Amino acid sequence: xxxxxxxxxxxxxxxxxxxxxxxxxxxxxxxxxxxxxxxxxxxxxxxxxxxxxxxxxxxxxxxxxxxxxxxxxxxxxxxxxxxxxxxxxxxxxxxxxxxxxxxxxxxxxxxxxxxxxxxxxxxxxxxxxxxxxxxxxxxxxxxxxxxxxxxxxxxxxxxxxxxxxxxxxxxxxxxxxxxxxxxxxxxxxxxxxxxxxxxxxxxxxxxxxxxxxxxxxxxxxxxxxxxxxxxxxxxxxxxxxxxxxxxxxxxxxxxxxxxxxxxxxxxxxxxxxxxxxxxxxxxxxxxxxxxxxxxxxxxxxxxxxxxxxxxxxxxxxxxxxxxxxxxxxxxxxx
Amino acid sequence: xxxxxxxxxxxxxxxxxxxxxxxxxxxxxxxxxxxxxxxxxxxxxxxxxxxxxxxxxxxxxxxxxxxxxxxxxxxxxxxxxxxxxxxxxxxxxxxxxxxxxxxxxxxxxxxxxxxxxxxxxxxxxxxxxxxxxxxxxxxxxxxxxxxxxxxxxxxxxxxxxxxxxxxxxxxxxxxxxxxxxxxxxxxxxxxxxxxxxxxxxxxxxxxxxxxxxxxxxxxxxxxxxxxxxxxxxxxxxxxxxxxxxxxxxxxxxxxxxxxxxxxxxxxxxxxxxxxxxxxxxxxxxxxxxxxxxxxxxxxxxxxxxxxxxxxxxxxxxxxxxxxxxxxxxxxxxxxxxxxx
Numbered sequence: 115x116x117x118x119x120x121x122x123x124x125x126x127x128x129x130x131x132x133x134x135x136x137x138x139x140x141x142x143x144x145x146x147x148x149x150x151x152x153x154x155x156x157x158x159x160x161x162x163x164x165x166x167x168x169x170x171x172x173x174x175x176x177x178x179x180x181x182x183x184x185x186x187x188x189x190x191x192x193x194x195x196x197x198x199x200x201x202x203x204x205x206x207x208x209x210x211x212x213x214x215x216x217x218x219x220x221x222x223x224x225x226x227x228x229x230x231x232x233x234x235x236x237x238x239x240x241x242x243x244x245x246x247x248x249x250x251x252x253x254x255x256x257x258x259x260x261x262x263x264x265x266x267x268x269x270x271x272x273x274x275x276x277x278x279x280x281x282x283x284x285x286x287x288x289x290x291x292x293x294x295x296x297x298x299x300x301x302x303x304x305x306x307x308x309x310x311x312x313x314x315x316x317x318x319x320x321x322x323x324x325x326x327x328x329x330x331x332x333x334x335x336x337x338x339x340x341x342x343x344x345x346x347x348x349x350x351x352x353x354x355x356x357x358x359x360x361x362x363x364x365x366x367x368x369x370x371x372x373x374x375x376x377x378x379x380x381x382x383x384x385x386x387x388x389x390x391x392x393x394x395x396x397x398x399x400x401x402x403x404x405x406x407x408x409x410x411x412x413x414x415x416x417x418x419x420x421x422x423x424x425x426x427x428x429x430x431x432x433x434x435x436x437x438x439x440x441x442x443x444x445x446x447x448x
Numbered sequence: 449x450x451x452x453x454x455x456x457x458x459x460x461x462x463x464x465x466x467x468x469x470x471x472x473x474x475x476x477x478x479x480x481x482x483x484x485x486x487x488x489x490x491x492x493x494x495x496x497x498x499x500x501x502x503x504x505x506x507x508x509x510x511x512x513x514x515x516x517x518x519x520x521x522x523x524x525x526x527x528x529x530x531x532x533x534x535x536x537x538x539x540x541x542x543x544x545x546x547x548x549x550x551x552x553x554x555x556x557x558x559x560x561x562x563x564x565x566x567x568x569x570x571x572x573x574x575x576x577x578x579x580x581x582x583x584x585x586x587x588x589x590x591x592x593x594x595x596x597x598x599x600x601x602x603x604x605x606x607x608x609x610x611x612x613x614x615x616x617x618x619x620x621x622x623x624x625x626x627x628x629x630x631x632x633x634x635x636x637x638x639x640x641x642x643x644x645x646x647x648x649x650x651x652x653x654x655x656x657x658x659x660x661x662x663x664x665x666x667x668x669x670x671x672x673x674x675x676x677x678x679x680x681x682x683x684x685x686x687x688x689x690x691x692x693x694x695x696x697x698x699x700x701x702x703x704x705x706x707x708x709x710x711x712x713x714x715x716x717x718x719x720x721x722x723x724x725x726x727x728x729x730x731x732x733x734x735x736x737x738x739x740x741x742x743x744x745x746x747x748x749x750x751x752x753x754x755x756x757x758x759x760x761x762x763x764x765x766x767x768x769x770x771x772x773x774x775x776x777x778x779x780x781x782x783x784x785x786x787x788x
Contacts (some may be wrong), residue, residue: 207607247775254779262600266545266778269607273549274771277712280637281764290633291626298618373611423622429615437591437608440601 116386122393125386129400136407140177141169144414171306179304180407180424182316183369186361188402189323189395191376192383193361196330196391197354198249201381201439202261204432205241205362206373209271213244214366215297216275223282223289234312238363244271245359299372299425301410312364319361320399326354327392334389372425374432375402381435405431465732468725472738476745480520483749484512514645522643522707523748523762524741525651527714529704531740532662532733534715535722536697539669540690543599544777547716548581548701551606554715555613556584557705558636562617565632566624574650577706578699584609585698638711638763640748647707654703662696662733669693711763713770714740720777743769 116125142148146168148156155161156169187205194203205211217240221227227236248271252264279297283290296303329350332340337347365372383397406424409431413422484496489511491499499508500517534547548554560580564572592598592605617636621629634641668689701715718740726735747765 202604206611251775251779262604263778265604265607267775269550270771270774270778273712273774274767277637277764277767277771280633281760284630284634284637284761284764285758287626287630290630294618294621294629294633298615298622373615420623423619426615426619429611433608433612436611437605440604440608441591441594 117388122387126393126396126400129397129404133400133404133407136404136411137177137181139411140180140407141173143411144173145419175304175306175309176301176410177407178309179301179312179368180410181403182309182312183301183365183372184375184403184406185399186316186319186365187372187375187406188379188398189320190358190361190365191378191402192380192391192395192398193323193326193330193354193358194376195380196326196333196394197351198261198264199334200261200264202265202377202436204374204377204436205358205365206371207265207377207436208268209244209248209275210241210358210362211366211371211373212272212275213240213242214238214363215371216240216279217243218296218367219279219282219289219293222292223286234315234364234367237367238359241359241363241366244275245355247271249355295423296370298423299370299428300421300423301369301406302421302423304368308368312368315360315364319357319364322353322357323361323395323399326350326357327390327395330354330391330395331389334391370425372406372428374428374436375406378428378432378435379405381439464726465735468722469732469735469738472725472735472742476524476738476742479742479745479749480524483520483523483745483752484516486749486753487511487516518645518648519640519643519748520745521648522651523640523745525648525655526640526704526708526711527718527741527744528659528737529651529655529700529740530711530714531718531722531736531738531743532659533697533700533704534740535719535733535736536662536669536693536700537715538719539673540693540697541599541602542673543603544716544720545603545774546599547719548585548697549710549712549715550603552584552588552609552613553581553698553701554705554710555610555617556587557581557702558710559584559613559617559620561635561706561709562620562632565635566620566628574703574706578702581698581702581705584613585694589694634761635709637761638709638766639761640708640744641759641761643708651703651707654700658696658700658703659737662693662700665689665693665696666733709761709763711744712767713774714743714766717766717770717773718743720773 116122138150138153141153142150146165148165148169152165153169156166157174160166160170190205190210191203194205194208195201214237217236218233220240221233221236227233248264248267251267251270252260254263279293283293329340329345332343332345333347333350335343340347362376379402380394380398383394383401387393387397406428409427410424413424413427416422481493481496484500485491485493491508491512495504495508496512498504499512504512530548534549537546537548537551538544540546557577557580560576561573563580564570564576568576588602588606588609591609592602594601621632624632672686672690672693704711719736721743722732722735722739725739726732743766744762747769748762751760751762751765
């Protein structure tokens, strides 16, 4: 574990370096390989050549989308794990992404909404409803919202919402055709307008999340102790819930439901910097987009000329980690 | 429980369970008969019964015997198979949430079947589904094993394995052409549409083999429910009978999935309903099977009648009914403090 504020800040800078490499790779690797010089020229001195167009109109939006989605999912996962004191929390596992997904599919398939500006609100609405229902069901009874209860409630909600989604997609071939590419979780549909519309929402979520770090530390001590330390527990919960809804909803609207990034990254951050959320949140915010972009780059390369969607790669990386976490917990807790 | 004696032979009969399952089977037959009357052409019930007795015209015979009857029979068979499988799993784990749809068995069957639909051709679906569900069941069991298997760890590992499997399924769907993707996702929702006599024979054959085996092992099931230590004292060879029961449960769920797709929540809900209905601590397998059959056939009737002409797959209806039930079940378990 890295101790001391200076070292942690230096480590954060190092993570930033990794992220920069990931961004560069995401800009240059794909069906066509570009050197760093090509990338620089396309950005600084746009000549309108095919290479410049590919970089500027395909790779740049895709990379920015990866950054936004990664930041959003990493922070959302860290917030959920902090607020619920639950190591298994993740927007995918707890059904938040499924809620956003079903709302988007409903907006596309039933209401005929096509622009991101419109359906990002649907995504957030769906995420909100799913979050509230999962939390209420999971929090009933002795011990409050335990990991097992929340994960099960999330699985039940996901199953229910999945059948609503299939009811919509099965009745309409063109909705199904869009949906099947979107539901795996992919950055390839991102375009310039999409990311410029989503960026402010993610920014709001980031602000809200980073402000909450100190309160999450106190919440980790238990509700009573946090209260006696002067934390307004309910306010913190609601604020964190809002941030999760904004972040996970926007991420799902951009790239579809991507699981396990929000689960894995905060765990990695926690094992590196310890239990202090004032550090976990910024580390997650930098590591998550790095992971997502690297996963996306890997997905572009492994089955060339076809593409393995980023959501599949993150599931392949993240689900084994989830299983390992489940195995590691003492039986009494599970 | 009553003891019945006929001369020198005596047997113990569970009266409540017997009455409960008889009522459910009778209701299933009624609903099945009603579903034979509806469709593009409405045929009155007396005519349907007349045709079934062999007095119908050629066209009536074709519509009812060749088209509608197999669908109903497949529904009955699939419902029974899922429910019995669910009852076995839930009783083995002593946990209502450990059902083949939650621990990844159905997901494995679904992945294999979609692979068959999109790559190899649909003739291989039953074999593929069997292999897929066995593999995923083994994977979940091995990954959840840590000096014993706890029910909740099984479920959570199942959720993780399901996540991997379903992302692979989703990937296959993006590779397929749109019509194959459509038929695969129709199949993934769990559907009885277009099922023929060959489907009915597959699930019927599976039930003929597996159902007696399940009923014969029901005694072991009662022992295993007492806990491993007590069961070992009373019967020995606990692991063997457990492995046998798991194999039967997996095979039932796999064959049902092969025929109709992963019809959601039947395996979870039917045994629980049966338990409440016969007011027993544990439900008999036959009572669970009867309610499973009723649930699927009735849901299919609802899907065809109420949502006509869109013809929703039956799995959408069972999920709509089953998921809220699961939430209620969890809320209740949580309230009395058993929720983990």
